[in-house]
Amino acid sequence: MLKYEVGDIITLKKGHPCGENKWEILRTGVDIKLKCLGCDRQIWLTRIEFEKRVRKILVGEKWISIVHYKGKDHDHTEE
Numbered sequence: 001m002l003k004y005e006v007g008d009i010i011t012l013k014k015g016h017p018c019g020e021n022k023w024e025i026l027r028t029g030v031d032i033k034l035k036c037l038g039c040d041r042q043i044w045l046t047r048i049e050f051e052k053r054v055r056k057i058l059v060g061e062k063w064i065s066i067v068h069y070k071g072k073d074h075d076h077t078e079e
């Protein structure tokens, strides 16, 4: 079960060389596609690599540490 959704904004352990460290999730699945919000460059990470590198996620206007994040729908029953 993936707790990340397309459109989520996240930060990684290391920012992009352009200086930005905000990424939008464009695709989820076995591989995760991310877009740097600084320069619009797109990268692919394997899901495992992504899970290792992701640090925080933007929920509303708050950055939530990924260790505390259970997914937006964690209060609801599984579909």
Ligand SMILES: [Zn+2]
Binding pocket: 016, 017, 018, 019, 020, 036, 037, 038, 039, 040, 041
């Ligand atoms: Zn960039």
